[in-house]
Amino acid sequence: xxxxxxxxxxxxxxxxxxxxxxxxxxxxxxxxxxxxxxxxxxxxxxxxxxxxxxxxxxxxxxxxxxxxxxxxxxxxxxxxxxxxxxxxxxxxxxxxxxxxxxxxxxxxxxxxxxxxxxxxxxxxxxxxxxxxxxxxxxxxxxxxxxxxxxxxxxxxxxxxxxxxxxxxxxxxxxxxxxxxxxxxxxxxxxxxxxxxxxxxxxxxxxxxxxxxxxxxxxxxxxxxxxxxxxxxxxxxxxxxxxxxxxxxxxxxxxxxxxxxxxxxxxxxxxxxxxxxxxxxxxxxxxxxxxxxxxxxxxxxxxxxxxxxxxxxxxxxxxxxxxxxxxxxxxxxxx
Numbered sequence: 001x002x003x004x005x006x007x008x009x010x011x012x013x014x015x016x017x018x019x020x021x022x023x024x025x026x027x028x029x030x031x032x033x034x035x036x037x038x039x040x041x042x043x044x045x046x047x048x049x050x051x052x053x054x055x056x057x058x059x060x061x062x063x064x065x066x067x068x069x070x071x072x073x074x075x076x077x078x079x080x081x082x083x084x085x086x087x088x089x090x091x092x093x094x095x096x097x098x099x100x101x102x103x104x105x106x107x108x109x110x111x112x113x114x115x116x117x118x119x120x121x122x123x124x125x126x127x128x129x130x131x132x133x134x135x136x137x138x139x140x141x142x143x144x145x146x147x148x149x150x151x152x153x154x155x156x157x158x159x160x161x162x163x164x165x166x167x168x169x170x171x172x173x174x175x176x177x178x179x180x181x182x183x184x185x186x187x188x189x190x191x192x193x194x195x196x197x198x199x200x201x202x203x204x205x206x207x208x209x210x211x212x213x214x215x216x217x218x219x220x221x222x223x224x225x226x227x228x229x230x231x232x233x234x235x236x237x238x239x240x241x242x243x244x245x246x247x248x249x250x251x252x253x254x255x256x257x258x259x260x261x262x263x264x265x266x267x268x269x270x271x272x273x274x275x276x277x278x279x280x281x282x283x284x285x286x287x288x289x290x291x292x293x294x295x296x297x298x299x300x301x302x303x304x305x306x307x308x309x310x311x312x313x314x315x316x317x318x319x320x321x322x323x324x325x326x327x328x329x330x331x332x333x334x
Contacts (some may be wrong), residue, residue: 016118021067036146084190125143235330240267253323275294
């Protein structure tokens, strides 16, 4: 087993928000075969365990009195199928964007719209990541996970994962499963997904790299680089409201972006709501609302979870007072 790291391990560099954080114990996991011993040792010593990948969708507290397991498993492989179908398997510790670039370089269609999303492969199904008209569930085949309840490795398909908008079974049962490997359906003879408005003008596209490059350009033009200014990307979900609430909202806000859903509900833009509430560029000490994109909360340096959550509460309260719509946080407290 990989030996434990020093006591009070600094995790400030292990979360894209750059929050000041540490863990009493930490352990780097380089092989999923280490997981049973990790949890057995923790149970013996009466310590809680949490898993941390790229730290891109989490809000870490100042001190964790347990073991933080840093997922560092590496490996990826392809297997071909009929009609140009390709199954890609990647281990949980692989960087998501690196996986996207690797598949695109081989001319494989499927992941190009999901380029530059920070985090690891293992975290992708937990959040059901999505961008520019594609969600992970659209490409998902199956995954392997260590089930802490049964102490066994299980394989979960799309139905068992219960994917929805930024949701999965892993959020319904937090802490139960440790994702170890993810398998995705790609294609050599695919076609671009250009339904998103800002991609619709690309015209004829004969290689996924064209779409990936456009997505990277869009993301870098809109979102601050977390390596320069700490952030977790979109901090709030786009609210989905009933048809009645949506109609009432649009009657008084006709210029607001609104996206009808299949069930009649209406999805609104959280970024638009925050900006119209006058909070774009707002700052509270070491934290603030990005002046580039109102949906992004940023750490200007040295912030803690307490300070960030104070800002988040202020944003939620201000938007609700202005529009009567309550925003929900996207990153998970960990």
